Amino acid sequence: MLQIQALLAILAAVLIPLFYLWVKVVGRRVRPLAREVQEEQARTIAIAEENLGMLPAIKAFTREAEESRRYRAQIERVVRLSARERRFYAALGPGTHLLAAIGIVLVLWLAQAAVSHGVLAAPQLVSFLLYGQLMARPMAGLADLYGQTQRARGALGRLAEVLAEEPEPGWDQGKRMPPIKGAIEFRGVSFAYPGREPALKHLDLSIAPGETVGIIGPNGAGKSTIAHLLLRLHSPSEGSIWIDGVDIATISLRSLRSQIGIVPQHVLLFHATVRDNIAYGRPEPTQEQIERAARAARAHDFILGLPQGYDTWIGDRGVRLSGGEQQRVALASALLKDPTILILDEATAMFDPEGEREFLRACSDVFRERTVVLITHRPASLELADRVLKLQGGEFVSAGGEGKVSVRAQ
Numbered sequence: 011m012l013q014i015q016a017l018l019a020i021l022a023a024v025l026i027p028l029f030y031l032w033v034k035v036v037g038r039r040v041r042p043l044a045r046e047v048q049e050e051q052a053r054t055i056a057i058a059e060e061n062l063g064m065l066p067a068i069k070a071f072t073r074e075a076e077e078s079r080r081y082r083a084q085i086e087r088v089v090r091l092s093a094r095e096r097r098f099y100a101a102l103g104p105g106t107h108l109l110a111a112i113g114i115v116l117v118l119w120l121a122q123a124a125v126s127h128g129v130l131a132a133p134q135l136v137s138f139l140l141y142g143q144l145m146a147r148p149m150a151g152l153a154d155l156y157g158q159t160q161r162a163r164g165a166l167g168r169l170a171e172v173l174a175e176e177p178e179p180g181w182d183q184g185k186r187m188p189p190i191k192g193a194i195e196f197r198g199v200s201f202a203y204p205g206r207e208p209a210l211k212h213l214d215l216s217i218a219p220g221e222t223v224g225i226i227g228p229n230g231a232g233k234s235t236i237a238h239l240l241l242r243l244h245s246p247s248e249g250s251i252w253i254d255g256v257d258i259a260t261i262s263l264r265s266l267r268s269q270i271g272i273v274p275q276h277v278l279l280f281h282a283t284v285r286d287n288i289a290y291g292r293p294e295p296t297q298e299q300i301e302r303a304a305r306a307a308r309a310h311d312f313i314l315g316l317p318q319g320y321d322t323w324i325g326d327r328g329v330r331l332s333g334g335e336q337q338r339v340a341l342a343s344a345l346l347k348d349p350t351i352l353i354l355d356e357a358t359a360m361f362d363p364e365g366e367r368e369f370l371r372a373c374s375d376v377f378r379e380r381t382v383v384l385i386t387h388r389p390a391s392l393e394l395a396d397r398v399l400k401l402q403g404g405e406f407v408s409a410g411g412e413g414k415v416s417v418r419a420q
């Protein structure tokens with residue numbers, strides 16, 4: 011183009027920065043919008059998922075209409091945002107073509123004088139315009155690519171945040187814990203959930219191997235938090251936790267957690283058969299071992315009453331079982347793992363009194379061989395404990411209130 015007509019070529023080149031500016035300005039708008047669309051879409055899915063899980067509560071509180079409205083409003087927000095983002099993105103291509111067209115018109119307008127003065131021949135003008143068009147097409151492609159990149163960068167921003175989250179230390183990172191004997195020691199352990207008041211304050215606790223320690227205390231006292239810290243689901247903000255004289259912060263998560271059994275306060279069961287749920291923590295157990303654990307957890311009889319016995323599917327999060335039945339399955343699963351340290355966090359809270367009595371009778375043997383942390387509000391269960399500690403506001407107190415005193419159970 012320079013060879014054909016230098017002046018006109020330079021003029022055409024002036025359009026390039028203009029094109030760059032256009033793409034930059036529009037692209038800058040696309041990126042935050044793409045990010046926002048991504049966030050709102052995630053929120054939409056979260057609402058749908060929550061509402062499906064909360065269906066019984068929504069029905070019980072007759073909030074169907076409000077929830078439908080909330081979901082609809084969220085969808086509309088996504089549609090509005092997507093439309094805005096699309097509009098900007100869609101403006102990129104036509105905008106570039108418009109710039110190119112302006113260039114062509116400009117060249118034609120300037121060229122007509124040159125042609126009439128005989129400086130530029132008509133065939134040269136045609137070649138010039140064709141070259142110009144050849145240049146415009148990849149530039150439009152570039153603009154499109156730039157728009158796509160900006161959209162992707164906006165969406166990736168969110169992903170990058172997720173990826174930047176500090177992961178749990180490697181499963182096998184750290185020393186291997188030798189077979190646990192069961193001595194547990196908390197040394198000045200403090201812990202607070204992010205943005206909350208301390209849940210545990212300078213806690214000292216020493217449990218001998220084979221001991222059964224009951225932990226009682228009001229709601230929110232920090233009982234479950236003790237269990238979570240023992241499993242290293244969280245780490246203490248101050249102090250340390252020792253098992254058999256080893257700081258658990260230094261050992262691998264696999265060797266720690268594989269030797270501790272827990273029945274959590276909120277039982278979570280898989281959409282799988284009863285057998286698979288019980289066998290979850292132990293590779294390939296025999297039917298006999300499963301049944302023994304189920305018997306100890308007082309689950310065997312009700313399982314036999316299910317349509318397909320141990321092969322009955324128990325549905326998402328175990329919803330096809332009653333609350334007490336779910337707890338019995340979770341208990342069987344923890345017992346099957348045969349851990350040296352067993353944590354029972356309100357594990358019998360939903361048992362009927364008769365079931366609890368049977369369980370306690372059966373468990374006095376099971377408990378004798380291992381260290382048991384028995385978190386419970388049930389007086390009957392506490393009879394199994396060698397020692398009962400009361401936790402209040404993150405500290406151990408005597409039943410009266412002051413000081414760090416342990417109370418012997420009758």
Ligand SMILES: Nc1ncnc2c1ncn2[C@@H]1O[C@H](COP(=O)(O)OP(=O)(O)OP(=O)(O)O)[C@@H](O)[C@H]1O
Binds near residue numbers: 204231232275
């Ligand atoms: N995941 C969490 N994020 C933030 N705060 C939490 C979390 N879990 C518990 N807490 C807070 O930590 C404190 C101790 O909770 P924890 O679950 O240990 O109580 P608890 O003694 O087990 O009570 P409950 O008898 O009701 O089971 C409470 O104030 C609670 O609100």
Ligand SMILES: [Mg+2]
Binds near residue numbers: 233234235355
């Ligand atoms: Mg709790």
